Amino acid sequence: MQYHVNGDLVDADDATVSVRDRGFQYGDAAFETLRAYGGQVFAWSAHQRRLEATCDALSLDHDLSGRDLRERVHETLAANGLAEAAVRLTITRGESSGLTPTDDADPTVVVVAEPLPRGGLDGERVWDAPATARTVDAQHVPEATVPAVAKTHNRLDGVLARIDAGDADEAITFDADGHVTEGTTSNVFFVDDGVLHTPSLDLPVHPGITRWAVTELADDLDIPVEEGHYRPEDLRGADELFLTNTTWEVRPVAHLDGATYDTCKVGVRLARAFADVVEASHY
The missing domain is CATH 3.30.470.10 (Aminotransferase class 4, branched-chain amino acid transferase, N-terminal domain)
Incomplete structure (x- = not known):
């Protein structure tokens, strides 16, 4: 290389x-x-x-x-x-x-x-199975300390969160008030009664490129999207949960703490729509 x-x-x-x-x-x-x-x-x-x-x-x-x-x-x-x-x-x-x-x-x-494998409609997933996730005590770095928009080499908060998460694929972090912010390398989405929810960018949430793409695609597919402040129980009680980032694209979550998610209908629609965009743009 x-x-x-x-x-x-x-x-x-x-x-x-x-x-x-x-x-x-x-x-x-x-x-x-x-x-x-x-x-x-x-x-x-x-x-x-x-x-x-x-x-x-x-x-x-x-x-x-x-x-x-x-x-x-x-x-x-x-x-x-x-x-x-x-x-x-x-x-x-x-x-x-x-x-x-x-x-x-x-x-x-x-x-x-x-x-990495090919993307688009004929692409292969870069992950082997739906993710497992765990909420951790490690807090996200406050906005007043390091702006959430800044992607820097200082990732010690994420390292400690992943250590706390043990063998889970992702750790879900919170702000000082206990609101869900994001994963250590991903943005968080959940579906409740057909509505797609994701933590608001007025929290210390990194504005992921795939996060942006997914919210745009949801609007195109007439899937209602709400950004807000959520607690861990909102995620655990959701109908489905998925994560987004540049390499995973859209990755469903099978387990969060003690909660289990059997379906990912909205997530699958968005993953397919994302693959359509990649196919049309790059192949």
Whole structure:
């Protein structure tokens, strides 16, 4: 495999960054996880906007255009012969000493790609079975501490939540008031009496690209959507529960704590609609 490091394609074994890099030392970095279908990135414009929102939140000026970043992603895909892949695009503030950022730091830009199955109508799921999930005591980082829009390298809250979740596929986290926020790497949806619910973005909820796509598709399919503040008992008492992220797309949940979900009718409709969009856009 070859990765893209600071403008150059290098062998994976030689793809390194400095131990003084602020992304390593302090988590001072922005990243996006992308999905490539048929050699092209899905929803690039939305990912680019979210990456820039993270950089703005961090006051991280990388001075690279969206076109330049996209070219690096496509060069990485081409170098590895990958048409179907998961891609991680990272921008750190670069090297500097001390906690306070300096103006002379040179940003580090890394692109890593890994193969994934084909998407769309003829695609294969990247997960083997519906997910198991567990609510955990670990709280989501408050908005006042790190803006929810910011996807940074500082993921210790998610690491601790996954440790608490044990062998479950995903951990469901809450804010300080006990409202459901999201999974550690996913957005949460549940269906109750035919209405699709998801935690509101006025909570510390990351604005997932697949979350956005699913809510748009639900509107197209005349599925009522409500965003709100929910408690864990709302999830446990729901008719169905599913998770969304870039790699899973739409993944139903079979078990949450002691609750079991036997069907995922609305989730299946949305998963099919999502596959239709991917098929039409990329194949």
